[in-house]
C-alpha cells in the first residue's frame with residue numbers, strides 16, 4: 385500500500401508498505417531517515433521516539449498505515465539542516481553522548497518534556513525519560529544535559 389504523510393514539514397509518500405509494517409521501518413527503510421534507531425522493536429527502549437501529530441510515540445509500535453494523512457516529526461526535523469537544536473547541543477556539551485545509539489530518542493523525549501515543563505525537577509526528568517534506555521552513560525550526564533538545555537531554552 386501507499387502511505388502519504390507530512391514528515392518534518394514535507395509531504396512524503398512511501399510506496400510498497402505492507403500491512404504490518406511499523407512507522408519506524410517506513411521512516412528508516414523507505415524514507416531514508418535513519419535518525420530514529422531500531423534497538424528493541426518492542427516499545428521498551430525509546431530509541432525510535434518520534435512525534436506523531438505532536439504526541440511522543442515509539443515509532444516501532446505505530447503501524448506505518450496509521451501515519452496516513454498525519455504529521456510526523458523525527459529527530460532530523462527538530463533543528464534546521466546542519467544546525468543543532470539546543471537540546472542536541474546540550475547533550476554534546478554535557479558529555480551525554482557515548483555510543484550515541486539512545487541519543488536521538490533521548491533528544492526527542494527531552495524536547496517533549498521541556499515544551500511541557502520548562503523547569504523540570506530531577507524527579508520529573510527521570511520520570512519523563514523513564515522509557516528511554518541508555519546502556520552507556522549511567523544517566524547522570526543525560527540529566528545534566530536536560531538541565532543545561534532547560535536553562536538555555538527558558
Ligand code: FES
Pocket residue numbers: 421422423424425426427428429430431432433442443444445
Ligand atoms: S525500538 Fe522502539 S522502543 Fe525500542
Ligand code: FES
Pocket residue numbers: 480481482483484485486487517518519520521
Ligand atoms: S550512549 Fe550508548 S546507549 Fe546511550
